[in-house]
Amino acid sequence: MDSLLDIRDVSLSYRDKLVLDGVTLSVARGGTLGMIGPNGAGKTSLLKIILGIVTPTRGTVLIDGLSPRQATRRGWVGYLPQNPTIATNLPIDTRQLIELGMAGRVGMLHSPSADDGRFIDDLIREVDLSEQLHTPIGELSGGQLQRALIVRALVSRPKLLLLDEPTIGIDPRGQQEFMRLLADLKSRLDLTIVFVSHDLRAVTGISDRIACVSKSIHFHDVPQHMPGELVHRMFACDLDALGIEGPRAAVTPLCNDPNCDGHHHSSLAPAAVGKGSLSFESDDATKADA
Amino acid sequence: MTALAAFSCVAIACALLSLVVVTRRWAFIGEGIGHSGFGGAGTAWILMCLVPALDQPWLPQVMVVTFSLATALGMGALSRRNAVTGDVSIGIFLVATVAWGFLGQRYYFVQRHADPAGFLTLFFGQPETISNLYVACSAAILLAVVTAMLALRKEILAYCLDPLLAEVSGVRAGAIHYLLITLIAIATIIGMQVVGTLLVTALLVLPGATAQLLSRKLSVVSAISVATGLFGAIGGSSIHAQWRAIPVGPAFVLLMFFAFCGALGASRLRKR
Numbered sequence: 001m002d003s004l005l006d007i008r009d010v011s012l013s014y015r016d017k018l019v020l021d022g023v024t025l026s027v028a029r030g031g032t033l034g035m036i037g038p039n040g041a042g043k044t045s046l047l048k049i050i051l052g053i054v055t056p057t058r059g060t061v062l063i064d065g066l067s068p069r070q071a072t073r074r075g076w077v078g079y080l081p082q083n084p085t086i087a088t089n090l091p092i093d094t095r096q097l098i099e100l101g102m103a104g105r106v107g108m109l110h111s112p113s114a115d116d117g118r119f120i121d122d123l124i125r126e127v128d129l130s131e132q133l134h135t136p137i138g139e140l141s142g143g144q145l146q147r148a149l150i151v152r153a154l155v156s157r158p159k160l161l162l163l164d165e166p167t168i169g170i171d172p173r174g175q176q177e178f179m180r181l182l183a184d185l186k187s188r189l190d191l192t193i194v195f196v197s198h199d200l201r202a203v204t205g206i207s208d209r210i211a212c213v214s215k216s217i218h219f220h221d222v223p224q225h226m227p228g229e230l231v232h233r234m235f236a237c238d239l240d241a242l243g244i245e246g247p248r249a250a251v252t253p254l255c256n257d258p259n260c261d262g263h264h265h266s267s268l269a270p271a272a273v274g275k276g277s278l279s280f281e282s283d284d285a286t287k288a289d290a
Numbered sequence: 291m292t293a294l295a296a297f298s299c300v301a302i303a304c305a306l307l308s309l310v311v312v313t314r315r316w317a318f319i320g321e322g323i324g325h326s327g328f329g330g331a332g333t334a335w336i337l338m339c340l341v342p343a344l345d346q347p348w349l350p351q352v353m354v355v356t357f358s359l360a361t362a363l364g365m366g367a368l369s370r371r372n373a374v375t376g377d378v379s380i381g382i383f384l385v386a387t388v389a390w391g392f393l394g395q396r397y398y399f400v401q402r403h404a405d406p407a408g409f410l411t412l413f414f415g416q417p418e419t420i421s422n423l424y425v426a427c428s429a430a431i432l433l434a435v436v437t438a439m440l441a442l443r444k445e446i447l448a449y450c451l452d453p454l455l456a457e458v459s460g461v462r463a464g465a466i467h468y469l470l471i472t473l474i475a476i477a478t479i480i481g482m483q484v485v486g487t488l489l490v491t492a493l494l495v496l497p498g499a500t501a502q503l504l505s506r507k508l509s510v511v512s513a514i515s516v517a518t519g520l521f522g523a524i525g526g527s528s529i530h531a532q533w534r535a536i537p538v539g540p541a542f543v544l545l546m547f548f549a550f551c552g553a554l555g556a557s558r559l560r561k562r
Contacts, residue, residue: 073460092447
């Protein structure tokens with residue numbers, strides 16, 4: 001397998017607290033890894049290690065053979081953070097926000113090249129932000145700002161795109177549109193994606209492999225092989241918070257295959273979540289949905 | 291005219307940095323740096339009592355600059371490492387240095403039975419005694435700020451937008467952070483001569499805050515910010531020239547405050 005991202009035996013401790021323990025993962029070039037896990041499982045810390053912002057206590061990370069810091073400096077990594085805390089009072093417009101994604105690579109006193117400019121224009125059209133090009137960032141809606149930040153993450157033509165909870169706070173329709181957009185961008189730009197989310201529907205819809213992280217890796221395989229029991233263990237807190245009682249008993253994987261025994265098709269995208277019940281739909285159905 | 295030129299240089303430099311201060315929510319930082327100068331002066335007053343050979347008029351000034359720069363970098367390091375939040379780190383340094391300054395002043399008073407020279411002017415500024423060195427320093431800080439803003443425009447904007455995203459975009463966010471902190475510290479130190487430690491924050495906050503009420507376009511915001519600073523500097527100096535009883539510093543700050551109130555009213559009217 002030609003892997004773009006190689007994580008080998010990575011551990012991380014903050015003071016005495018072990019955050020990650022011996023994590024080993026790889027993501028194939030052009031692949032999409034969905035990363036799930038409960039709150040505080042170390043997912044965002046792992047992303048920060050991949051970005052080179054946090055140095056692991058032990059282990060190595062290579063992005064196409066380079067260290068995270070080298071890869072980041074070359075623009076190989078795009079990143080959409082969880083709840084970006086950008087200063088929307090900065091007096092710049094959408095176009096300037098996007099162009100700042102190249103700030104570290106263009107060089108002092110230089111503007112993006114004509115070729116970069118055309119690429120940015122294409123991306124802006126693709127995410128349907130042409131009309132907001134000169135809108136101050138403080139006047140963009142949440143969805144528009146998120147699309148602008150996605151373009152910002154892509155302007156350096158990265159090989160690897162890291163998305164941290166990108167669908168959080170977006171309504172279901174917006175989520176579907178976002179997932180469709182992501183799939184389009186992925187195929188067009190030949191991206192490798194690491195997608196961290198609590199949204200099982202989103203993760204299973206776009207990922208060709210899934211990693212369950214809770215300090216260490218509990219599962220790293222194709223979504224179809226993921227046991228439902230593991231999902232419930234990973235998301236016990238979230239299910240409790242949603243008021244879902246006895247989730248294990250409520251798991252009824254839906255499958256178009258009349259011979260399905262409920263084990264081979266457990267991609268586990270929640271189709272409907274309501275008090276006291278939880279159902280899942282098949283992988284194929286989820287992908288079609290997305 | 292020399293003093294006016296110096297005030298204008300300081301006003302423009304602070305107005306340009308004001309955009310960073312307001313965007314990054316560093317309003318409190320000028321306060322912290324300004325007051326830490328008092329800790330430096332306190333150290334100088336203690337040294338002047340303990341070592342008579344050091345009883346020189348330049349010592350408090352050297353110590354004010356040293357303390358202010360050291361405090362600025364200390365606050366910058368603490369907030370960048372997330373050891374404590376930015377406002378907490380400023381609060382910690384502010385109270386510690388002011389307490390130390392008062393201790394120095396009290397020690398000097400007990401030893402010499404008089405307040406140290408320049409004690410009050412440290413609080414309220416000393417714009418009447420502008421030296422050629424001060425004029426040169428004002429021009430130098432303006433040149434440094436303008437050069438940094440032009441040469442590192444993209445990097446500074448990316449940092450102001452979000453330091454983490456800037457780092458991921460290949461910007462050396464740490465270097466930009468310390469560059470901005472250092473420029474703000476130097477501008478604060480020079481501004482202290484005009485308006486004193488108590489009011490110096492106004493030079494770093496009011497121009498940017500006023501400009502952001504009136505526009506969301508970078509070039510326009512920068513121009514309004516500079517205009518507000520110049521309005522304060524030129525207006526304050528003119529008022530002082532006309533009515534000697536009104537000091538330059540407070541007039542400078544109040545004029546900018548009135549400009550801010552006007553901008554606030556205009557922005558409210560526009561929203562209706």
